[in-house]
Amino acid sequence: MTLVKEAPVRPAKKRPAAPVAGRRGRLRENLAGYLFMSPWIAGFLLLTAGPMIASLYYAFTSYNLFTPPKWVGLDNFTTMFQDPRWQKSVEVTLKYVVVATPLKLLLALGVALLLAQKRRGQALYRAAFYMPSLIGASVSVGFVWRALFSDDAVVDRAQKIFGVDVGGWIGNPDYVLYALVALSVWQFGAPMVIFLAGLKQVPQELYEAAEMDGAGPLRRFWNITLPMISPVLFFNVLLESIHAFQVFGSAYVVSDTRCGPADATLVYTCYLYQKGFKEAQMGFASAMAWTLVVAVALVTAVLFWSQKKWVHYEEAAK
């Protein structure tokens, strides 16, 4: 990934030369740096890089955790692509990403626009909207969601007022995924905060000038706000889609650990987990994991490529 053009950064002021002159000084400084980093480096090597390399190897083996892994070449990948449940998990995940990400970002942007205006109790509102993101990942929220969207529960009763009767979302394979989407959208706080920061960066003169030229609020949003915050928007799109690809906890809890009913919430990671930890097919699970890594990398690459067309950086505007 080559992100050379970063979000607007002010040119750093020239600082006087560092007091510790000479090679030895620099060496000592570097050493200190590495020393401070060492917990992180050790953690990275032991907990991230090591397992990743091991999993890359397992992806080409048949490994049931008990007998030593047996090299099978690309077998895991060929069986995976032909596996109807794997196909289903890809389908479910894509559906989730495509629906949940834009909805979440839309809501985040909408609320950020409202909260960017100066009003009394602003801090309170911001905190209130951000709160769900803090507790969102917890298992208990999954249970709460299950309770909210079940048959004859709050959501179901509210729907019935409007004459819609689907009998609860949780047990219905056609709806249950949208309960997960709702859970994700509800946690829009993190992208909202980033949008807020972006909105603050937009120079007020631009709005004033546009207003003088007779541009209405919609026009101003479309021609000023959106282009000006497009780097932030890009960042959020990128982060949120990567997150969405990795959804697991909510699907696992809401569907009572089975990622169903009828595999309706069988998101990619859920199937991966089942294969690895329930069926003890670690080779297959590793192959799935690496396929996900590659897929997410591809999506990221496409997004980076597309940013040329819609992301505006300050230097280009000048």
Next chain:
Amino acid sequence: MGTSRNVERRTILKAAGATAATLGLAATTGCGGDSGTSADGTVTIRYAWWGGEPRTIAIKKSIALFEKKYPKIKIKPEFTDYEAFWEKFQTQASGGNPPDVFQNAVGFLRKYDKRGVLMDLKAQADAGNLKLDNFRNGVLANGQVDGKQIGIPVGANTMALVIDQKAFKKAGVEAKPGWTWTEYFAALQTIQDKLKIAGDTGYFGIMYLYDLYLRQNGKAFFTETGLGFAEDDVTQWWEDGYKRVKSGLVADPKKIEQAKPKSGLSAGLAASEFTWDNFSIRYEGEGDSDYGLAPIPTTDGKNTGQYLGSLMLSAFSGTKHPKEVAQFIDFMVHDPEVGKIMGYDRGILATTEQYDAFKPADAQNKGVAAYEDQVAKAGVLGKITPHPSGADVIEAAFLRIGAEVAQGKTKPADAAKALFSEAKAAFAG
């Protein structure tokens, strides 16, 4: 972990800051977690089980009794629910660090025997540390695989039909011994006509019930190495099931799903449900009707296909304290006091000592005992069919695919095909 650790630790303790680090190191370098022998000769063994809170309370009481009787043996309990238990166990066992003693079931015997995790307890029995006598109704055989005794039953249970007695009475239907499937489904129809509720919560997704049906027809769900039925058999089973969901004889699977963790029966979604007889105790607490046990429908008016299943205790083949492990298992399955504490939580008590010691006082436990007595007297009990390695994966697949059929998401024929292809992979693993 060596015996010298205590001495070392005492000196190190002075440097308080270092203690935490040492303990952390000890935990990572020690091979058996906390299982070990301490300086005064006290042995610690780990015991793991799955189950609800009442079981955990009862087992902890039993452990306290054991530790009083054997002061040199300490038991370290580990417990979770069923799903989490086997996920955790698999990881622990593959890392060579499973609990010394653990609860087990027939679906996992061959799987973990094949992987060398289970201890053959015969040697310990020969050494006099564990008694293999006094097991009721030949239930000890449930823990045997290829001539090895790798599980010791703690209880016996059999499949039953749990009925909402009020609903059955109101509809005027009676569940009688020897009734046929046709009569059962006719009863469901009557219940639906008269009470406007479904009769059954979803019989066709239960692997153990389908096993009984197959056994009534001279087959079985499992052979020693694979499946004991054909794709056509299960296609038919699911087609009939789906038809009954559509017609409302069987409860809407969407509602059943949402009632969880409550059962469909106690949630009032249907009037009957097939399950293991010892599970029936939960319904009274969950629902507001009266529940009772009824006989399994038959094909020929006689043979129910039933057998006594059981939960067992198994031991890790690599335990450092085989003698103490055997003594503990012996205590847990034979001690009358333990029988009194445990009751029928894990099925009817497996040994005569415990069975005689526990006299159920409440209607549910009495009902379970009476039911198993009745089944044993009817002479319908067969031998348990062996479960090959991979059976646990197939049970989960059967439940899942059955649910897809019920939801109308998969056609029965495709579902059967999927089950067979998943079974092939599971047996190979």
